[in-house]
Amino acid sequence: MPTNTEIARVLEELVALMTMAEGSKQAFRVRAYEKAVAAVQAMTQPAQDMTETQLVAVAGIGKSTASKIREYVDTGGIARVVALRKQYPPELMELTRIPGLGPKTVVLLRDRLGIDSVAALEQAIADDALEGVPGLGRKSQEKIATAIQRLGLHGKDRRTPIAVALPLAEELVARLEELPEVSRAQYCGSLRRFRETVADVDIVAASNDGPAVMSHFIEFPVVAEVIGHGDTKTSVLTPQGLQIDLRVVKPGQFGAAILYFTGSKQHNIELRQVAIDRGLLLNEYGLEETDTGKVVASRTEASVYKALGLRYIPPEMREGIGEVRLDKLPDLIEVDDIRGDLHVHSTWSGDGRSDLDDMVAAAATRGLDYIAMTEHGEELRINGLTRDRIAAEKVEIERLREKYPGLTILRGSELNIAPDGGVDYDPDFLAGFDWCVASVHTHFDLSEAEQTNRVVTAMQNPAVSAIGHLTGRRIGHRPGIELNARAVFEAAAATGTALEINGHLHRLDVPSELLLQARDTAGLRFVISTDSHHTSEFENIRWGVSNARRGWVTKDKVVNALPRGEFLAFVAAKRHQSGV
DNA sequence: GCCGTTTTCGGCCCGACTGTTTTCAGTCG
Numbered sequence: 194m195p196t197n198t199e200i201a202r203v204l205e206e207l208v209a210l211m212t213m214a215e216g217s218k219q220a221f222r223v224r225a226y227e228k229a230v231a232a233v234q235a236m237t238q239p240a241q242d243m244t245e246t247q248l249v250a251v252a253g254i255g256k257s258t259a260s261k262i263r264e265y266v267d268t269g270g271i272a273r274v275v276a277l278r279k280q281y282p283p284e285l286m287e288l289t290r291i292p293g294l295g296p297k298t299v300v301l302l303r304d305r306l307g308i309d310s311v312a313a314l315e316q317a318i319a320d321d322a323l324e325g326v327p328g329l330g331r332k333s334q335e336k337i338a339t340a341i342q343r344l345g346l347h348g349k350d351r352r353t354p355i356a357v358a359l360p361l362a363e364e365l366v367a368r369l370e371e372l373p374e375v376s377r378a379q380y381c382g383s384l385r386r387f388r389e390t391v392a393d394v395d396i397v398a399a400s401n402d403g404p405a406v407m408s409h410f411i412e413f414p415v416v417a418e419v420i421g422h423g424d425t426k427t428s429v430l431t432p433q434g435l436q437i438d439l440r441v442v443k444p445g446q447f448g449a450a451i452l453y454f455t456g457s458k459q460h461n462i463e464l465r466q467v468a469i470d471r472g473l474l475l476n477e478y479g480l481e482e483t484d485t486g487k488v489v490a491s492r493t494e495a496s497v498y499k500a501l502g503l504r505y506i507p508p509e510m511r512e513g514i515g516e517v518r519l520d521k522l523p524d525l526i527e528v529d530d531i532r533g534d535l536h537v538h539s540t541w542s543g544d545g546r547s548d549l550d551d552m553v554a555a556a557a558t559r560g561l562d563y564i565a566m567t568e569h570g571e572e573l574r575i576n577g578l579t580r581d582r583i584a585a586e587k588v589e590i591e592r593l594r595e596k597y598p599g600l601t602i603l604r605g606s607e608l609n610i611a612p613d614g615g616v617d618y619d620p621d622f623l624a625g626f627d628w629c630v631a632s633v634h635t636h637f638d639l640s641e642a643e644q645t646n647r648v649v650t651a652m653q654n655p656a657v658s659a660i661g662h663l664t665g666r667r668i669g670h671r672p673g674i675e676l677n678a679r680a681v682f683e684a685a686a687a688t689g690t691a692l693e694i695n696g697h698l699h700r701l702d703v704p705s706e707l708l709l710q711a712r713d714t715a716g717l718r719f720v721i722s723t724d725s726h727h728t729s730e731f732e733n734i735r736w737g738v739s740n741a742r743r744g745w746v747t748k749d750k751v752v753n754a755l756p757r758g759e760f761l762a763f764v765a766a767k768r769h770q771s772g773v
Numbered sequence: 774g775c776c777g778t779t780t781t782c783g784g785c786c787c788g789a790c791t792g793t794t795t796t797c798a799g800t801c802g
Contacts (some may be wrong), residue, residue, distance in 0.1 A: 464786090
């Protein structure tokens, strides 16, 4: 039976195919299906269990889409998709990946020249055949030829992991803010919304001299190629093929501009709808009265939301999945709410890079109330600690407890979850730890049922306080393990086991789309951890919190936002239960 | 295709840039 993610995927294919059929991404039918994709992604209930009537009740899903979803669930396919695939085969669809080639041009090329694949297009260019086609000239042919050359290097569908894009964006913003002409700069787009991969980096700069900013920008060392260059908008490529778009607006328009460029597209469309209902016009320069053109708000994002009669919606929530129409926004977790860090390594673990004293000192400096030292369990052969080594570390931890009386140092372990759900050490030895996080580090290729059973079994172990980096994914490198997410959430709630939200930019695990699905699981608790191996990595808490916010995680669900006493009570409750 | 205290038809977000046009279509975000 298909999950919501799979249903959303087939609807996304329908969006692409309909774009060809309609000849435009802006076609109302295309946008309607796009809305339906967002609606399915935002649902917390499995669509496969819903009747057509129930599906139609979901905002953004009408009769036609509902029946297609049922058709997909019941038969494993959608006749309309199959028919459209025949009309627009995958090889032809490949052509739309070439920047500059949209549906109209692709269809035109097929009708005029019989071009139905990238290879055929390359041949046509070699034969100099494109210039005869209406609307295409010498420049178009050259642009397309270059675009094909670097297809794969930066095709429209290539996405860059946030771990690569975020540091680059922060550096570019700092560089822009050093320019005398620039008063402020901010990266926007999906990066600001904290998506785990991005297609490009959008930056907005406030300045009264756009052309000057642009000429500085195209000289930045990171710029390998200039794609487009205007007075207010410039697009460049990095040597790695990542596209950077820079927009310059007047300082007084900065708020409206970053709101617009942060998106998401769907969020913007909904905001503009709200504006229209109020007789207002919203664009990247401001919110103005439609009749008079008088600007109502533009300097800050907050002022625009306020003028629209809305509460400020944090960037991480702006996905157009219902946040605009919420009566009350959730009280999202913030970095300042975090009181402790419960997944920390030192050089006692083979892969630790700062020693125990430095790690504890860094935690104390950050003002944390409690931390858990969670060195790797013995089953992780390269990095894990034997019982003797754990006893030796215990002596050191007791020394540090005296040195830092204001910091509660829990003695723990990051246990390895075996394929059968078992963990390192024996029950008596495990009982000596204060806090254990159990994680999957091996056997990533078991079936969904086996993986689910494995994780649920580990949760039933009274020594396991939390499950570390749930899916084990490495963003851009390794997919996560197959899991029945709903079963895992329910078992975590039932056993009082927290789910870790790992703040490493390479992990961000639990993924935010699963966090969204977990919203209505009663009693489920999270712990936001840095998984630090070096003192500098305590900063990862920012990313863990951002990922949690993307999943609409509220403060009351985060155990390491609890004051020390309440947190210790949560730990004790799990350990005293007999293993449900 | 979806939607509706302006409801069953007629709307549907808005603008920059490019290349090809003599005023605009296509693409993109």
